[in-house]
Amino acid sequence: MIGIVGILVIFVMVFGGYILAGGKMGIILKALPFEFMMIGGAAAGAFLISNDMAGVKHTLKDMGKVFKGSKWKHDDYKDLLCLLFELIRLARQNPVGLEEHVEAPDESNIFTKYPKILADKEAIALICDTLRSASMNYDDPHQVEEVLEKRIEANLTHALHSPHAMAAVGDGLPALGIVAAVLGVIKTMASIDQPPEILGKMIGGALVGTFLGVFLAYGLVGPFSAKMQSVIEEDGHFYQLIREVLVANLHNHATNICIEVGRQNTPGHHRPSFSELEEALKEVKTEAA
Incomplete structure (x- = not known):
């Protein structure tokens, strides 16, 4: 919702200020379809050239993050801590019994x-792969932490391809706007014998290209890219929490301490309070009993 509000504010402030200052929309509206075709079409073509089909689909899909925001909410972090609590407790009480859960999480009554x-395939893979490795005696906390860190970093780098691709398009839009404006000037120069009132409109139409390129770059595409990156990086905390809890488990801390490590590493606006989490863990224990 806030993304839609932001877009409305941009358009109202820019064009509202232009109209209040005495500007007329007629010349902009007349030139806009042709200028947008040149600038938007060239930007789309450059985007297709610089990305493979998987990257294109990924970027288009991630544009929804601007309006949806972060995937993981307050309750999701609490659920994750409860899930890890159950798995760690089971791993310590009955290591053999844990195997059926990590090997087939879709059939697990815990998952x-x-x-x-x-x-979320990546979250489940992180949990199951780490617990499975620990059961095979690959349980050196420092080595496991390094492996998880590299894996999470690689996934984040891949996920950030979308905002980087959008940023590249945004960086090129002002230059494409100049290209469209130059073409407009060329068209104007070919009609130099026309009266001033006609030439004025033609020059104004050419300048729409410069305006549109800069407006799209800094008013829409740039903010879209920044928001996508912010959301992706925020979602990354979810996977870092998994790492923190599972590494704490390998250090043989008490189960409650492992979960508290995770709670304290949860982003502040999503972090459950100590009493809230304690109440949720009590419910988990009651269900297990």
């Missing part, structure tokens, strides 16, 4: 209690 987390 299926948290459908949103279960639907």
Whole structure:
């Protein structure tokens, strides 16, 4: 919602100020379709040239993050801590019993209690792969932490391709606007024998290209890219929390301490309070009993 509000504010302030200052929209509206065709079409073509099809689809999909915001909410972090609590406690009480859960999480009565987390393949892979490795005696906390850190960093780098691709398009839009404006000037120069009132409109139409390129770059595409990057980086905290809890487990801290490490590493605006989490863990224990 806030993304839509931001777009409305941009258009109202820019064009509202132009109209209040005595500007007329007629010349802009007349030139806009042709200028947008040149600038937008060239930007789309450059985007296709610089990305493969997977990158194009990924970027278009991630544009929705501007309006949806972060995937993981307050309750999701609480659910994740409860899930990790159950798995760690089971791993210590019955290591053999844990195997069926990490090998087939879709059929696990623990994982299926948290459908949103279960639907995230990377989160489930991080949890299951780490717990499986620990059961095979690959349990050196420092080595596991390094492996998880590299894996999370690689996933983040891949996820950030979308905002970087959008930023590259935004960087090129002002130059493409100049290209469209130059073409407009060329067209004007070919009609130099026309009266001043006609030439004035033609020059004004050419300048729409410069305006449109700069407006799209800094008013829309640039902010879209920044918002996408912000959301992706915020979602990355979810996977870092998994790493922190599982590494704390390998250090053989008490189960409650492992979960508290995770709680304190949760972003502040999503972090459950100590009492709130304690109440949720009590419910988990009651269900398990």
